[in-house]
Amino acid sequence: MAQATVEELRGLTTADGTPLRRALHRAERRAKLRAFLLVAPLLAFLSVTFIYPIAQMLWRSVHDATVSELLPNTGAALRDWEDRSQLPPESVFAAFAGDLEQSAADRTIGQVATRVNFEEGGLRSTFTRTARRIDDAEGVTSWRDWFLEQNEDWGKLGTWAVIERLSHPISAMQYVAALDRQYTVEGEIVRAPEERRIYVPIFMRTLWMSLLVTGLTLLLGYPIAYLLATLPLRTSNLLMIMVLLPFWTSLLVRTTSWIVILGTEGVLNDVLVWLGILSEAGRVQLIYNQTGTVIAMTQILLPFMVLPLYSVMKTISPSYMRAAMSLGAPRFLAFWRVYAPNTLPGVGAGALLVFILSIGYYITPALVGGRTGQMISNFIAFHMQSSLNWGLAAALGGILLAGVLLLYALYNRLVGVEKLSLG
Amino acid sequence: MYYLTSLPSYASTLEKIWYVLFRVICGFVFLFLIAPILIIIPLSFNAEPYFTFTEGMLALERSAFSTRWYEMFMSDARWMNSVKNSVVVAFFSTILATALGTTAALGLSRSLMPARTFFMSVLISPMVVPLIITAAGIYFFYSSVGLTNSLVGIILAHTALGTPFVVITVTATLIGFDHSLTRASAMLGADPRQTFFKITMPLIMPGVISGALFAFVTSFDEVVVVLFIALNPAEYTIPRQMWSGIREQISPAILAVATCLIGLSIVLMTVLELLRRRSERLRGMTPQ
Numbered sequence: 230m231a232q233a234t235v236e237e238l239r240g241l242t243t244a245d246g247t248p249l250r251r252a253l254h255r256a257e258r259r260a261k262l263r264a265f266l267l268v269a270p271l272l273a274f275l276s277v278t279f280i281y282p283i284a285q286m287l288w289r290s291v292h293d294a295t296v297s298e299l300l301p302n303t304g305a306a307l308r309d310w311e312d313r314s315q316l317p318p319e320s321v322f323a324a325f326a327g328d329l330e331q332s333a334a335d336r337t338i339g340q341v342a343t344r345v346n347f348e349e350g351g352l353r354s355t356f357t358r359t360a361r362r363i364d365d366a367e368g369v370t371s372w373r374d375w376f377l378e379q380n381e382d383w384g385k386l387g388t389w390a391v392i393e394r395l396s397h398p399i400s401a402m403q404y405v406a407a408l409d410r411q412y413t414v415e416g417e418i419v420r421a422p423e424e425r426r427i428y429v430p431i432f433m434r435t436l437w438m439s440l441l442v443t444g445l446t447l448l449l450g451y452p453i454a455y456l457l458a459t460l461p462l463r464t465s466n467l468l469m470i471m472v473l474l475p476f477w478t479s480l481l482v483r484t485t486s487w488i489v490i491l492g493t494e495g496v497l498n499d500v501l502v503w504l505g506i507l508s509e510a511g512r513v514q515l516i517y518n519q520t521g522t523v524i525a526m527t528q529i530l531l532p533f534m535v536l537p538l539y540s541v542m543k544t545i546s547p548s549y550m551r552a553a554m555s556l557g558a559p560r561f562l563a564f565w566r567v568y569a570p571n572t573l574p575g576v577g578a579g580a581l582l583v584f585i586l587s588i589g590y591y592i593t594p595a596l597v598g599g600r601t602g603q604m605i606s607n608f609i610a611f612h613m614q615s616s617l618n619w620g621l622a623a624a625l626g627g628i629l630l631a632g633v634l635l636l637y638a639l640y641n642r643l644v645g646v647e648k649l650s651l652g
Numbered sequence: 653m654y655y656l657t658s659l660p661s662y663a664s665t666l667e668k669i670w671y672v673l674f675r676v677i678c679g680f681v682f683l684f685l686i687a688p689i690l691i692i693i694p695l696s697f698n699a700e701p702y703f704t705f706t707e708g709m710l711a712l713e714r715s716a717f718s719t720r721w722y723e724m725f726m727s728d729a730r731w732m733n734s735v736k737n738s739v740v741v742a743f744f745s746t747i748l749a750t751a752l753g754t755t756a757a758l759g760l761s762r763s764l765m766p767a768r769t770f771f772m773s774v775l776i777s778p779m780v781v782p783l784i785i786t787a788a789g790i791y792f793f794y795s796s797v798g799l800t801n802s803l804v805g806i807i808l809a810h811t812a813l814g815t816p817f818v819v820i821t822v823t824a825t826l827i828g829f830d831h832s833l834t835r836a837s838a839m840l841g842a843d844p845r846q847t848f849f850k851i852t853m854p855l856i857m858p859g860v861i862s863g864a865l866f867a868f869v870t871s872f873d874e875v876v877v878v879l880f881i882a883l884n885p886a887e888y889t890i891p892r893q894m895w896s897g898i899r900e901q902i903s904p905a906i907l908a909v910a911t912c913l914i915g916l917s918i919v920l921m922t923v924l925e926l927l928r929r930r931s932e933r934l935r936g937m938t939p940q
Contacts, residue, residue, distance in 0.1 A: 260764040267759025268771055271752040271815055279778050279812040282789035289792070449681045456678045470921070471686045477917035478689055479873045481894045482910040486688040488898065489695060489703045489907070496691060499704050531685060560667060589782020591876055596898055606784040613788050613880070626785045637773070637780045646773050 287630070290403045290623035295344045296395035299337050300328040304396025310389065313415045317389050322372035325392075326363060333360040347618050348391045348402075355382040386414045403624035428608070428625065435605040438523060439587040443534075445527045446583050447576065450534035454575070457535070458542035472539075476532035484596050487525040491516040491597075517599030525593050530586055534579040541575030578644040585636050589629060605629055689914055696721055696907035703904065721908040730885060731909065734893040741803055741889060742871040745810035749867040752811070753818025754860050758852075760819070761826035772819070779816035783876040786813070791880040800881045806889070809877045814867030821866065825859025825931065858931035862924050869920060 241249040297304050306324035310317040332338045338360045346353035359379045369375045376383040394402055394412060405411065409426040410418045420426070453472070457465045475483065490496045493512045501507040515521050545568065553563035591606035598607065605625060612622035640646075663671070699718040700706050708716025725731050759765060760772055778786065790809050791800070799805035833855070837847040853860075875891035882888060888896070890909065897906045 257764060260762070261766050264759045264762035264765040267762070268756045268765070268775070269759075271756035271775060271819075272771065274752055275775065275778065275812055275815070278790070278808050279786065280774075282793035283781070283785060284789075286785070286789040286792050449684065452674065453678050453681045456674075468682065471682045473921055474914075474917065475685050475689060477869060477921045479891065479910070479913045479917070481873070481875060481891045481898070482692065482913050483688060485894065485898060485902075485906055485910055486692045488902065490688055490691060492703065494702075494704060496695075496704055528684060528688060531681075585780060589784060591782070591784045592895075596895075606782055609784050609788065613791070619792075622788060626782075626788060629782055630785050633780060633782060637777070641769070641773050646769070646776050 283630070286623050287627050288623075289620055290627045291401065292399050293344070293395070293403075293620050294398040295340055296392065297398045299332050299335075299341050300325070300392070300396065303328045303392060307389070307393045307396060310393065313386065313390070316373070316384065316386065319371065319373050321389070322376055326366070326369075326372045326375075329356075329360050330363050333363060343617075344395065345391060347616075347621070348395065349387060352382060352388065352391070355380045355388075359383070390414045390416070403620045404627070406621055407624040407628060428605075431603070431605050431608055432628070434519075435588060438519065438526075438602075438604060439584050439590075441523055442526045442530060442587045443580050443584045445523070446531050446534040447580055449527070450531055450538055450579065451572075451576075454535045454538035454542055457539050458545075459547070472532050472535050475528065476536075480529065480592055483529050484525060484593050487521065487528070487597060488516060491521050491524065516597050517602070519598070519602040522594050522598045522602035522604075525597055526587055526590060529593065530583045533582050533586060537578040537582065538572065538575040541572055541578070545571045574644070578640075581636060581640045581644065585633055585640065588636075589633060692907055692910050692914065696904065696911040698904055698907075701904055703902070703907070721904045724903075724905045725908045725912075728905070730888070731890075731893060731905070733886065734888045734890045737803060737806075737887060738872055738889040738891075741806050741810055742868050744807045745814055745871045746864050746868045748807070748811040749814035750818050750860060750864040753815040753863060753867070754822050754856075756815070757819050757822035757826060757859075760823055761829070772823075775819050776816045778813050783813075783874075787877045787880040790877055794881050801884050801887055803887060805881055806878060806887065809881065810871035810874055811867075813874060813877070814870045817866030817870060818860070818863030821863035822856060822859045825856045829855060855934060858927045858934070862927050865920055865924055869917070872916075 239248070239250065243249060243252045302324040303321065306321040307317060310321060329338070332341055338357060342353040342356035342360075345356060359376070362379060366375055382388050390412065394400065394416075402412070405418055407428050409421045409429045411421045411425075413419055453468075457468055457472070460468070488495070492498070493514055493516075495516070497515065498507065498512045502509055502512065507513065515524070549567050549571070550563050553567040554560065558566065588604075589606055590604055591610065594602050594604045595607050595610070598604070606629070609622050609625050609629070612618045612625065694709070695703060695705070697717045697719065698706065698709065699716050699720065706716055756775055760768055760775075765771070786809075790805075794800045794805050799808070829852075833851055834847050837851045838844075842850065872889075873891060875889075875895055878887075878889050878892045879895065882892060890913070894906055894909060897903060
């Protein structure tokens with residue numbers, strides 16, 4: 230068989246006379262299909278309950294048909310508004326009057342007003358008030374003059390630019406807002422004024438806090454992973470409980486305990502006062518700020534750093550260090566030049582995992598973050614639940630998701646999903 | 653390996669100092685990890701409604717300790733309802749996640765699985781995508797199909813969040829799986845179903861159970877999705893109820909609940925450790 234030529238192999242057939250090549254191909258295809266069919270139920274389930282909902286939410290970040298549907302004629306008329314240094318022509322005002330009257334009659338004006346108000350605060354009342362009066366407007370010769378009489382907002386170029394932008398159902402405007410940019414009347418994108426730049430600093434803070442937490446978990450996790458990997462198994466198994474118990478304990482329990490420990494009347498402050506390090510009046514505020522959030526997140530995410538580090542360190546043979554030291558390297562040099570480089574895969578895996586997890590953290594910052602410890606997730610939640618600016622929430626979420634997926638792809642490439650260890 | 657951390661007699665003073673210092677540092681890190689969890693336990697027996705140790709507690713007076721917060725927790729209808737919800741949700745989502753995840757892991761471990769890495773990373777993604785994004789997506793989707801304010805909705809969402817853990821643990825067990833065993837079973841006349849239940853299943857069982865435990869804990873601990881889709885207190889789970897407790901007024905009853913949850917995690921951790929040992933034993937028997 231080893232000497233068989235390709236020609237001879239082509240001639241081979243199975244018992245029923247099909248060429249062997251085709252039979253093998255078919256068997257392989259069938260095996261592939263069978264393997265896929267096993268994966269298919271979960272894939273279908275996740276598509277419906279996880280992937281589709283997220284895609285649908287992200288769609289909201291680029292698609293919003295409120296204004297284009299409820300003020301259809303205004304949008305069309307505004308396509309003729311070319312000279313942006315002047316108010317739109319009378320035709321636009323007339324079309325807008327018709328749309329407004331219709332919208333007031335359909336009781337959809339509230340939706341329009343709310344949507345417009347997200348773009349320019351204060352426009353809500355302008356819209357609703359004017360809409361209330363439009364029924365009584367009779368024998369109007371110039372709608373332009375009529376509107377200008379109602380409210381000074383109608384004389385502002387910005388108001389019409391907002392309506393024009395919103396009349397396109399698909400646009401990148403939520404991403405523009407999420408990156409602290411805004412449109413000029415001419416439709417150019419410029420940086421928002423200093424006091425209205427909110428989200429870029431929040432993204433920066435999220436990155437900074439995540440980096441800090443990753444750095445701290447590495448700093449604290451490396452020594453104990455090393456200790457666990459080099460101690461005899463019996464002792465290290467016992468110490469491992471100290472890493473695994475926090476890993477298995479509810480996130481809310483751990484956050485609660487940090488509130489108890491770090492509060493101004495909490496255990497830590499009490500101990501420091503009792504030891505005489507702090508005076509009764511000098512109790513430090515350690516919680517409801519960034520410090521508290523970073524401390525709590527470091528403790529919560531530390532096991533995710535220790536476990537991958539430990540599993541890599543476990544595979545490093547102690548004879549490497551012994552060899553280096555017998556060749557004359559002092560202990561520290563041997564560690565730095567021989568042992569540490571071997572642990573890099575663990576460092577990479579742990580750091581990426583902790584960073585990915587912390588960048589999307591929500592619970593801990595929400596409960597102990599106060600004002601300065603809020604991260605981007607908290608702002609997404611705010612726009613989802615309180616301001617109800619869902620388009621902006623979706624755009625912020627889209628940026629966050631893109632970042633996380635990028636890191637996830639990097640993780641897959643460097644570490645591999647299948648190596649994701651779970652204690 | 654032993655003498656890497658125990659010092660030889662000829663160690664220099666500097667090495668001795670470092671040896672001690674290193675252990676002290678590690679001790680502090682372990683303290684940092686475990687203290688926040690342990691401190692909750694004595695505080696939950698506080699007789700006063702405070703979150704710190706009273707003088708009586710430090711003096712170990714009997715009267716300073718009480719189980720009043722446990723009684724409060726047990727007698728509160730809202731807490732009991734949340735316990736019931738959590739158990740129901742975690743139970744059903746664990747079963748669903750384990751069934752779906754195990755099947756998928758079996759497929760992913762077949763040598764002829766097409767585009768394995770891609771599918772694997774898709775199936776793991778619920779673990780990686782920030783919960784707030786998942787929660788927001790599910791909220792919109794559930795609103796459009798009428799699944800908000802129902803335990804069924806929470807169960808489905810928690811199933812999605814729990815499956816990655818099952819996929820990971822079961823695939824990990826299957827890496828060491830000796831496929832000649834299934835071939836031998838087929839050769840001896842077993843049909844695929846018999847082979848699966850008599851040969852494959854018992855061998856991958858440790859992985860399946862630990863995956864199930866992870867899925868259970870994930871559901872039992874999850875609060876972000878619940879925050880978005882359970883708007884009535886009737887559907888609150890334990891973590892959701894704790895969230896309200898922390899947000900509104902933090903009462904020591906929360907510490908009693910937390911202590912119970914710590915007890916639960918100790919139990920789960922022990923079960924998992926026993927499983928791991930069993931799995932190692934089983935694998936030791938199969939020739940590699």
